[in-house]
Amino acid sequence: xxxxxxxxxxxxxxxxxxxxxxxxxxxxxxxxxxxxxxxxxxxxxxxxxxxxxxxxxxxxxxxxxxxxxxxxxxxxxxxxxxxxxxxxxxxxxxxxxxxxxxxxxxxxxxxxxxxxxxxxxxxxxxxxxxxxxxxxxxxxxxxxxxxxxxxxxxxxxxxxxxxxxxxxxxxxxxxxxxxxxxxxxxxxxxxxxxxxxxxxxxxxxxxxxxxxxxxxxxxxxxxxxxxxxxxxxxxxxxxxxxxxxxxxxxxxxxxxxxxxxxxxxxxxxxxxxxxxxxxxxxxxxxxxxxxxxxxxxxxxxxxxxxxxxxxxxxxxxxxxxxxxxxxxxxxxxxxxxxxxxxxxxxxxxxxxxxxxxxxxxxxxxxxxxxxxxxxxxxxxxxxxxxxxxxxxxxxxxxxxxxxxxxxxxxxxxxxxxxxxxxxxxxxxxxxxxxxxxxxxxxxxxxxxxxxxxxxxxxxxxxxxxxxxxxxxxxxxxxxxxxxxxxxxxxxxxxxxxxxxxxxxxxxxxxxxxxxxx
Amino acid sequence: xxxxxxxxxxxxxxxxxxxxxxxxxxxxxxxxxxxxxxxxxxxxxxxxxxxxxxxxxxxxxxxxxxxxxxxxxxxxxxxxxxxxxxxxxxxxxxxxxxxxxxxxxxxxxxxxxxxxxxxxxxxxxxxxxxxxxxxxxxxxxxxxxxxxxxxxxxxxxxxxxxxxxxxxxxxxxxxxxxxxxxxxxxxxxxxxxxxxxxxxxxxxxxxxxxxxxxxxxxxxxxxxxxxxxxxxxxxxxxxxxxxxx
Numbered sequence: 001x002x003x004x005x006x007x008x009x010x011x012x013x014x015x016x017x018x019x020x021x022x023x024x025x026x027x028x029x030x031x032x033x034x035x036x037x038x039x040x041x042x043x044x045x046x047x048x049x050x051x052x053x054x055x056x057x058x059x060x061x062x063x064x065x066x067x068x069x070x071x072x073x074x075x076x077x078x079x080x081x082x083x084x085x086x087x088x089x090x091x092x093x094x095x096x097x098x099x100x101x102x103x104x105x106x107x108x109x110x111x112x113x114x115x116x117x118x119x120x121x122x123x124x125x126x127x128x129x130x131x132x133x134x135x136x137x138x139x140x141x142x143x144x145x146x147x148x149x150x151x152x153x154x155x156x157x158x159x160x161x162x163x164x165x166x167x168x169x170x171x172x173x174x175x176x177x178x179x180x181x182x183x184x185x186x187x188x189x190x191x192x193x194x195x196x197x198x199x200x201x202x203x204x205x206x207x208x209x210x211x212x213x214x215x216x217x218x219x220x221x222x223x224x225x226x227x228x229x230x231x232x233x234x235x236x237x238x239x240x241x242x243x244x245x246x247x248x249x250x251x252x253x254x255x256x257x258x259x260x261x262x263x264x265x266x267x268x269x270x271x272x273x274x275x276x277x278x279x280x281x282x283x284x285x286x287x288x289x290x291x292x293x294x295x296x297x298x299x300x301x302x303x304x305x306x307x308x309x310x311x312x313x314x315x316x317x318x319x320x321x322x323x324x325x326x327x328x329x330x331x332x333x334x335x336x337x338x339x340x341x342x343x344x345x346x347x348x349x350x351x352x353x354x355x356x357x358x359x360x361x362x363x364x365x366x367x368x369x370x371x372x373x374x375x376x377x378x379x380x381x382x383x384x385x386x387x388x389x390x391x392x393x394x395x396x397x398x399x400x401x402x403x404x405x406x407x408x409x410x411x412x413x414x415x416x417x418x419x420x421x422x423x424x425x426x427x428x429x430x431x432x433x434x435x436x437x438x439x440x441x442x443x444x445x446x447x448x449x450x451x452x453x454x455x456x457x458x459x460x461x462x463x464x465x466x467x468x469x470x471x472x473x474x475x476x477x478x479x480x481x482x483x484x485x486x487x488x489x490x491x492x493x494x495x496x497x498x499x500x501x502x503x504x505x506x507x508x509x510x511x512x513x514x515x516x517x
Numbered sequence: 518x519x520x521x522x523x524x525x526x527x528x529x530x531x532x533x534x535x536x537x538x539x540x541x542x543x544x545x546x547x548x549x550x551x552x553x554x555x556x557x558x559x560x561x562x563x564x565x566x567x568x569x570x571x572x573x574x575x576x577x578x579x580x581x582x583x584x585x586x587x588x589x590x591x592x593x594x595x596x597x598x599x600x601x602x603x604x605x606x607x608x609x610x611x612x613x614x615x616x617x618x619x620x621x622x623x624x625x626x627x628x629x630x631x632x633x634x635x636x637x638x639x640x641x642x643x644x645x646x647x648x649x650x651x652x653x654x655x656x657x658x659x660x661x662x663x664x665x666x667x668x669x670x671x672x673x674x675x676x677x678x679x680x681x682x683x684x685x686x687x688x689x690x691x692x693x694x695x696x697x698x699x700x701x702x703x704x705x706x707x708x709x710x711x712x713x714x715x716x717x718x719x720x721x722x723x724x725x726x727x728x729x730x731x732x733x734x735x736x737x738x739x740x741x742x743x744x745x746x747x748x749x750x751x752x753x754x755x756x757x758x759x760x761x762x
Binding site for chain 1: 611616625691697711712717719720722729734
């Protein structure tokens with residue numbers, strides 16, 4: 001076994017006969033990087049399926065990019081969510097992702113929306129981060145490239161971009177770098193490594209609350225374990241990080257606390273929250289749909305990696321902590337943790353990719369290992385292509401038909417008219433039309449509990465429940481816009497309800513006007 | 518243990534073949550067979566778990582050479598393409614492109630040593646030269662390219678992420694880090710420097726207007742480049758031998 005080699009301090013010997021600056025030496029380095037570049041391009045292309053239609057697939061990107069446009073225009077983060085839930089709720093995303101899109105748009109685009117496809121390139125970023133982290137774990141040679149390819153072909157990235165979890169994708173792409181920097185500092189602490197760690201961790205913390213929580217929980221577990229094992233050494237390492245981390249992480253931490261306080265503000269009881277997330281518990285079918293059946297084989301690689309004595313103990317501890325946090329959340333319902341459990345599966349991509357080389361090592365000779373690696377990667381990649389195509393078709397939320405319906409709604413409605421709409425349409429409507437909206441969001445999709453009561457009213461209308469009349473009058477609802485592709489269960493009854501008058505419908509939406517009592 | 522390894526390998530290969538077959542059948546309009554491949558995948562996983570429980574990794578992955586490598590690499594290219602071709606709508610350009618890149622990338626597992634060289638030493642003068650070239654390229658790009666996608670994507674990513682990121686990597690990473698390491702770190706460094714700064718400004722309610730957002734990346738690159746040059750000057754061996762006045 002080759003001795004593990006830190007990724008930021010590579011070996012000099014025997015790598016290239018050409019001097020560093022010579023033309024042929026430079027060309028050789030570009031050419032040498034081709035295998036990793038292919039992995040990066042593959043990851044980008046697999047995520048690119050989400051951008052093949054008239055509009056990017058998914059719903060969530062609309063509020064990220066709306067926040068980016070707000071930031072581009074005003075220079076300050078979006079605090080209130082305009083029009084969404086009657087404009088009465090806060091926008092509870094961390095500002096980092098919106099700032100990132102605004103930064104990229106600032107140099108030449110009037111809006112952030114045309115920049116949505118840039119998100120696919122996050123796949124390349126994630127792959128290169130996994131490569132560097134695997135290089136630290138396993139040393140140079142085949143393992144880092146195998147880990148990078150496993151990351152590129154793993155289906156969760158393409159799945160996440162298809163429903164447009166853009167800000168979480170940014171966080172997940174930055175995670176390997178933050179872990180790598182933290183581990184590098186723990187191995188060889190100096191001023192440079194402390195600053196690098198602060199930059200990597202500080203950059204990630206402000207992007208998405210889930211990635212921030214994952215990283216903070218992982219680093220806290222790791223640090224506690226190290227403090228227990230080597231108290232003095234670990235305390236000195238932690239102390240050297242204090243100032244740089246404070247400068248880089250305090251603003252994001254302030255925002256993170258703010259988001260947590262707002263999100264939990266309405267006093268929804270813990271038991272209610274647990275019940276709301278019951279439908280999202282991870283079962284076999286959810287696992288197969290998100291990671292392909294081969295995902296379970298690759299998950300075994302995590303165990304193989306944690307048992308691999310050729311990897312540094314503290315590196316295994318860090319990846320073990322990350323995996324533990326992920327598994328605790330995936331199966332958190334057994335411990336009374338309320339969470340959208342399926343969402344946690346996306347965080348498994350990193351340990352699964354890092355465990356892949358250890359899994360391949362379990363096979364016998366070189367040929368068997370090659371056969372196993374190639375077969376698993378080809379199978380996983382093919383599965384990802386099929387899944388990316390399927391998801392792109394499934395999550396086709398914004399279409400020319402929807403835009404057409406919105407234009408008609410705009411023509412027949414007045415500025416203050418309240419519109420009850422399907423959940424998926426709610427993300428796009430705030431940037432398409434300026435009308436107070438009441439999205440019928442089911443409880444498990446609500447991150448900010450300020451929205452709970454308003455959403456419950458909208459659900460009562462959309463499902464034609466016994467409270468429909470009461471809500472229509474109390475909220476002064478004027479229109480109902482229903483998605484045909486993602487209809488709320490029970491919404492069929494609206495078609496025959498005496499208060500609903502069909503104004504317009506096409507392939508994707510139905511627009512009702514509310515009749516006076 | 519050898520027999521168990523062989524069994525695991527065979528089961529995994531079987532699972533993959535079933536899985537690929539099921540995808541092809543579903544795409545060809547046949548009845549879904551995802552459950553078949555799911556069960557095969559589960560079986561392979563159980564065998565792998567046994568292997569982890571009772572086995573241990575045996576040495577390095579070694580050099581992968583020979584006819585088997587070529588054959589498998591060829592299969593890796595052909596298999597995804599054939600699955601895509603089985604699609605009932607026929608061969609489509611984008612999935613075919615992705616399948617071809619997948620095949621090429623999987624075939625590239627046979628060339629790991631080559632990749633490794635790109636991450637080895639050589640980030641000194643070449644890295645600075647490339648950073649300068651990159652800066653010039655971005656300036657020209659921003660001025661010349663039309664303000665429509667995909668040109669705005671290229672100019673935006675280069676100005677906001679690559680330029681400050683590569684600049685900062687010249688300062689923050691050790692001299693030995695190769696250009697591939699620097700390029701990999703460019704995005705995280707650029708974001709890690711700009712986002713906390715912007716969030717600090719936001720905390721104090723100081724608006725970051727568009728000109729500031731445009732100038733931030735190049736400014737970070739410039740500061741990093743100057744700081745790097747200053748540090749090199751200070752640590753230069755010639756300076757120590759200079760006579761004091």
